[in-house]
Amino acid sequence: MTGQETLPYHYVAQDINHWYVVIKQGNVHKAKELKKKVESEFANMEKNEDIAVYIQLLELRHQLMLSYLEPDSVDSIEDAYKYVERSKRNIAPEYLTDIIEFYYHFFFGMYHFRTKDLVVALTYYREAEKYLDLINDKDETNKAEFYFKVSEVYYYMKETHFSMNYAQRAYSIFKEQKDNDGNLTYGKQMVQCQFVISGNWLDKMCYEEALHHATKAYEDAKKIKENHLIGSAHFNIGICYNQLEELDKAEYHFQRSYDIHRQRSHIYESKAIFNLAYVKAKKNELKETEALYNEGLLVAKRHNNKEIIEKLKLIKGLYLSYDLNVVREAFKFFDDKNMYADMEEYAVAVAELLNNKKEVNDAVEFYRTAIEARRQIQRGSHLDEK
Template sequence: MLISEATEDILEDWNTKITQRNIKEAKNLKKEVDVMFQRLDDIESEKNYLILSGYYYLLQNDSLELKMIIERMGNIPELSFYHHFFQGIRAYNLRRYDDALDCYRIAEKYLNKNNPIETAEFYYRVAAVYYQVQETLMSVNLIQKALEVFEKNGKYRNRLGDCRMLLGLNYIDMRQFVEAEDQFHIARDIAQRINDSGLLARINHNLGFMYAEQGLSEAAVRYLSNVLRDEDYDYSESYIKTIFLLTREYFKLNQIDAGKEWYEKGIALAHELNNVEYKVKFTLLNALYLDNKDFESTFKSGIAFLQQEKLWLDIEEYAQIFARFYLDCKGYQKAAEYYEIAIEAKNEIKKMEGLK
């Protein structure tokens, strides 16, 4: 077998493991791929290697290595699409949604629409940003385009489940909860068929989120508690988010002891992971439900961080929460100030224009 054929085969195998989110086998294959590429001087193989390395480091949540791959892509004109595309994904992961859209706008100029999988992946990623900035119809339209492609290719069933889940989240924003639940259960069936425990955990998290959005805290707690019983879910990217939601829903149920127990676990994990965003969010929960003697100073500090990070959706949410708190306390002037902050955040969200 020619070395180029061997290279192509191992890259295809690596691509399959990455696509299937098989982290252990993808990691083992990467060692083999790295050794092979130390012996090659082939620009085409290098380009494929860099593209797959980008997806691999996304799978590993390794932002630093991904950044290095993006920089290497910047020196290869043929990889202009992936250079800007991965920059957009990295910005999205950092919750810099306006930056992500800017990167995707540039990437679209280099998108090869004759490559259906590449195009579907691009549509899915852009749809995820539109969901975050509440451009619901744009998000749904792009997800449906991606679904058409992924449904025809059995190799991408993981991504098919991701699309169904994202569609369900958009239905929640539209307050179409029956349709949302239908999509989550379709995604759940896919996750069970392909034995993807990570996808299944995220689906259960989102089912918990859906019930929380309907004010059905008891149902939300059931789903969120089940997610946290999965040992493989520990320290995953979503783990701290699930703890946060569970803590909040226990507080809403006035089950203060249970809420406090999960609050302590969550704030400890936020410090352990040095996750500043969730340090702030758990501190705000503490001020709202447990200790509000320094309520205003805590909120001002929290909102300053959220504004610094341009987390406009969170600013809007928390400003409304605190405005209602002051409204209940008949602090009408303070309530008006926080409602104004919420409106300003909403206006910032609207400034994030869509792809043309």
């Protein structure tokens, strides 16, 4: 095929759709191959505004996939986001089809979820859902992926009922997807759904049930031989044991999670090392805590993980320098980002620690912070913002 040939848009559309399928499946190698192929074909394609916008949106989705699975290969998510944002403003209304509107709001929601702007993410997801049933699409995995992403943001907002519902709807679709040999084609996504379900059981304080689902996710991740999912499964099991106050077991699984994610410089290594340091601090192993704190700060800065940078202040302010103003900085971040669940969880932990030290006035301050966070969650006021 020569560079002078003009390709019909429907020919390119087939490869674009295939590109999106492998993105959803988390197949990084194949997604990169198809991205190059589509870009080459688009350069020789007859003009079509729908395809042009679709490619821009998938470029953003591609970068979001890489940010989780292969963060070192990410070009610039922010540039891709801003480019789509500018382009959409210049698109004539007749080109804004239901499918374009759905992907625009869906992918923008994913972008803001990644930056922990949960209210903004949910606002975009709500807009995307308006178009979901309008799309003439036989591929049920589009709905499944959407349901899963919505379950994630509701999980972070501690809207347990909604999160469980969406995660289970996604799981029921993913488990039906098989190739011609009967092998699951969305095994990774099934594991991720189990992660969310396990997390919701934790929020309901059903720790044994949460551990059951986290362990099942670990076993399934081993079957499909996905290291980053195995690392995440270790992390989730560690969370369960931490809640059960079995700190030695929690430390073991956080260490395993960190070791796995560190090998690939995965973005989740920041979360793993923070929790490992936090458990060490709770065990009063302060020399090891300080070393992990310093290492964790470097890791979080390398990944530009602002959430972990702020959470590390809890360890510094409570266990290393004992400066409650540093701790308050972390809570301001939680408040600014509407992270009321984290605010409640850590405020209770801080208050109990201070109470044990007989520092009653400071303990009351953080108990009040926890109560206010709980009120925000129950009121759901953060879900009604526009």
